[in-house]
Amino acid sequence: MPRVEKIIAENLNLTIEDVVEGLLQASGTKGKIPTDVGEILGYLNLKQLSFDFMKELDFVPEITEKRDIRAVLSYHDRIIATHRLLHKNQTIFSTLHEIGHFVLPEHVEKFYLCSAEDLSFFTKLRLEGEANKLAANLIFQIDHFAIEANSFPLGCNVVTDLAIKYGTSFEATARRYVEQHSQPCALVVYDKVEKHVEGLEFDELPGFRVQYTITSKSFSENFFTKVLEEEIVPGKSSVYEAYRKLDVTQTVENKMSITIVGKGESIFDSQLFTNGYKVFRLIYPEK
Numbered sequence: 001m002p003r004v005e006k007i008i009a010e011n012l013n014l015t016i017e018d019v020v021e022g023l024l025q026a027s028g029t030k031g032k033i034p035t036d037v038g039e040i041l042g043y044l045n046l047k048q049l050s051f052d053f054m055k056e057l058d059f060v061p062e063i064t065e066k067r068d069i070r071a072v073l074s075y076h077d078r079i080i081a082t083h084r085l086l087h088k089n090q091t092i093f094s095t096l097h098e099i100g101h102f103v104l105p106e107h108v109e110k111f112y113l114c115s116a117e118d119l120s121f122f123t124k125l126r127l128e129g130e131a132n133k134l135a136a137n138l139i140f141q142i143d144h145f146a147i148e149a150n151s152f153p154l155g156c157n158v159v160t161d162l163a164i165k166y167g168t169s170f171e172a173t174a175r176r177y178v179e180q181h182s183q184p185c186a187l188v189v190y191d192k193v194e195k196h197v198e199g200l201e202f203d204e205l206p207g208f209r210v211q212y213t214i215t216s217k218s219f220s221e222n223f224f225t226k227v228l229e230e231e232i233v234p235g236k237s238s239v240y241e242a243y244r245k246l247d248v249t250q251t252v253e254n255k256m257s258i259t260i261v262g263k264g265e266s267i268f269d270s271q272l273f274t275n276g277y278k279v280f281r282l283i284y285p286e287k
């Protein structure tokens, strides 16, 4: 039977999901959670090694900022080098991302046969996006995660439980959870800002801002796609209430009034938790 990499290389019309399905099956990892990166590396005859890129790696071209690099694929040595300082989840994601460059049609050809500097900005962006999509699909095993996530009542506890089970970050899990949920729900992500609001005492607490919003399909069709503005002040905002818990398993619940352009004010249920860096808010229609 021909090796799956050969099939992939010869079929430019395969979708990323097809490639992932083939890799999971051929490496014997399909349905086993968390995805065993070692099995996939072994199947592809690749090795993953950790390095301090600043000191040890000669094959990282001098022109690239070594500091910013998380992982590098050395195609001919069949080695994926990851930065020693990455966390476990980051190492797994970066390794799978490089596996994407190794197996996806076009990638090897574009990255190694022409020099990377010859690629247009948009081609680079597309190839990086494809490698990220492949990595996420390997971790969440295509729709395996969504089927499992949808089998529980909606809630932040499902996100934190599944993040631990799938061995992935809380943020990546929360995004995938909302994107693929069959019920209307949204995720608002708050990150820290260095900012002082005139006349307000923050007591050593960081400032927060809305970084981005993700919605499930049915949520964006019925409500909104983005939280534009929100007053986030200690003592008033549940973002701080969640942040003070400093524990992913402790969820804060409250009601939230949101004004939707053209529709007026609506009340939503919301649940918040923090990973210590960011605060995540799950929003869904009042039950």
Ligand SMILES: [Zn+2]
Pocket (backbone or CB within 6 Å): 097, 101, 127, 128, 131
């Ligand atoms: Zn890449």
